[in-house]
Amino acid sequence: MRADARKNRDHLLAVAGTAIGEQGVDVSLRDIARRADVGLATLLRHFPTREALLDALLRTSFDELTAKAGELETSSSPEDALVSWLRDCVGWTTEYRGVTVLMAAAIEDTESALHASCVTLRAAGARLLARAQAAGMARSDIDGTDLFALIAALAWLGDQPSIAPRADHLFDVVASAILDSAGSGDAQGERRPPDPRRDRPARPGQLRPREA
Incomplete structure (x- = not known):
């Protein structure tokens, strides 16, 4: 690619990047060409779709x-x-x-x-x-x-x-x-459901249930 052609192509890409960043990928190709100060045919010659x-x-x-x-x-x-x-x-x-x-x-x-x-x-x-x-x-x-x-x-x-x-x-x-945290389940890799008794505060004189 000739140096002038590459320069024109790079200019089109820079303008397209700004336009797409502002309006999204559905921005009109005609609008991109207008921003780049070229005809639509010129844009399509470089990028057919x-x-x-x-x-x-x-x-x-x-x-x-x-x-x-x-x-x-x-x-x-x-x-x-x-x-x-x-x-x-x-x-x-x-x-x-x-x-x-x-x-x-x-x-x-x-x-x-x-x-x-x-x-x-x-x-x-x-x-x-x-x-x-x-x-x-x-x-x-x-x-x-x-x-x-x-x-x-x-x-x-x-x-x-x-x-x-x-x-x-x-x-x-x-x-x-x-992610699957190591050691979070039993030998078969299944997670142990929480035991509500372990999470309930113990009453005075009451022992917490032992882990199974």
């Missing part, structure tokens, strides 16, 4: 998150790596309103320009999840597809003005549900 524009805009972030997963596999404990990566993914997706909807559709659509990047990102998360599961630190009844869906759900929550103030708390709730 909305998905192609988003893939070019988000590719660096996809690659960074995928690389981050690889780094965490060797530098952090399984549970810390999983939660850290999950938090980074959710934080990134909230930068562009509506992007998770497109990602969820693209991962099933092999013709989408976003498909390959989404599949790679999902695989990176699946490896971190499998590592935590192998260490007995994550529940075994979820997979990479479930993790990808949870990222989308948490990002959606962050996009809702009435819920956004609770987003960090809800993230912690979901992360705690994914």
Whole structure:
């Protein structure tokens, strides 16, 4: 690509990033072209579809998150790596309103320009999840597809003005549900239900029931 063509392409991506950050992924391509002071035909010559524009805009972030997963596999404990990566993914997706909807559709659509990047990102998360599961630190009844869906759900929550103030708390709730604390259950891995007698204050002279 010639230097002038690359400069024009980079300018379009910068303008598109600002527009999508302000209005979401449904912003008009015509509006992006107008902001960039070019014709719509020029924009479409560089990016024939909305998905192609988003893939070019988000590719660096996809690659960074995928690389981050690889780094965490060797530098952090399984549970810390999983939660850290999950938090980074959710934080990134909230930068562009509506992007998770497109990602969820693209991962099933092999013709989408976003498909390959989404599949790679999902695989990176699946490896971190499998590592935590192998260490007995994550529940075994979820997979990479479930993790990808949870990222989308948490990002959606962050996009809702009435819920956004609770987003960090809800993230912690979901992360705690994914992790499976060691030693929290019996020999079969089942959690022991609480005994209300143990939580009730003892009356004077009364002994607490012994642990079973």
